[in-house]
Amino acid sequence: MNLKYTYQLREPVQALLQEASRINSYKPQKYWYPLSMATYDIEEILAAVDSLCSFRTTMWEKTDEFERQFGAFAGSPEAIMVNSGSSADLLIAFALINPQTKFLNQGDEILVPSVTWPTQLWSPMMAGLKVRFVDTDPNTLNMDLDDLEAKIGPKTRAVSLVHLMGNPCDMDRVINICQKHNLILIEDCCEALGAKFKGKAVGTFGLTGSFSFFFSHHITTMEGGMIICQDQPLSDLFRLLRAHGWARNAKYAKPESVEGLDPRYMFLNWGFNVRPTELQAGFGLEQLRRLPAFNAQRLQNAVYFQKYLNRYSNIMRLMEVLPDAECSWFALPIMLSPECPFKKEDFLAYLEEQGVETRPIVAGNLARQPVCRLYPELQEGDLPGADAIHERGFYLGLHPFEAKKNLDRLAEVFEKFIGKTL
């Protein structure tokens, strides 16, 4: 049996994989340079097994502890774990229009990025807000802040920002714009765990921050996500929205007793059920310990590959990071220049054939997705920056393991193609 891992998993995990492959006839991976690699080891597996063996699988102490430690890492007093980054975005949107907060009314306009993961848009739409696309800067891959200012109209009440690919936005300017126009700011940090602007963690500039722990992200809990906020009553609203609106989930609110009502089944608000399991939280606790080393290694690998790409800066380059920003590199996003002598499609087909997995930069220009035909508010006019990313951008994986050998091999693969076309 042939397991192809560049990162050497520890022996107990190897043994488990061997056993699993015996049962499941494990197939070796198609790519030697995949989009993402397993970042968990025996400790995460044991943490999950511990929850199973103690029959405490639903949200419990490990979730509390993971939330506490995550909040400390992310610079936030309140952290609420959910079952995905999309669920974090969903609860944030529903908190904005909740009668308890009245931050926004249904029908209010919220400005959203044109290049991001689409659930960042679906969430406010599902909550009855009107989204409007803002163009994207093809250099930083973040919101074009000139276009953001230009799009602010009489109905605009909020901005939903994303720090794409771990690259922090210019938060001085964003805050300035939001203050000037009295706009609520929410930050999607699902690709940016550990990123900072002028030393301040992303997700702590706005009212809320959302994070994702999907398999390929900075840390994984298999599936999972987190909301951070500064405010106790708001954090309690998230706890209610996370689990049925159920009073027992509030941490700070002490509901008055209601005559004739059993307090064990008391509901203070409406809500979903997007709770995480203890298995996910146990994973998260172990992953959080590894995170500083992971992020340092990702940065080192990105810088290493950047040095190689610099020699071709007239035809392709990585995204631009602002001088005040500490990027928490999520992947290797590459933009071909308009002068590039070859077609993106040809290059990607070649990379795939060579065993290098590729993807578009998130979903490209979202306004070009078929879903937009269903919703008139998603039919936006010109988005030239997002179009440039759609047409000339793609990304490769970036792994949190020592990878010089792999990056040299990747450079050789690039070299072969580029050498032929120049």
Ligand SMILES: Cc1ncc(COP(=O)(O)O)c(C=O)c1O
């Ligand atoms: C920017 C952004 N927002 C939201 C999400 C949704 O997170 P999840 O996949 O955990 O639902 C992702 C996922 O990749 C993302 O990249």
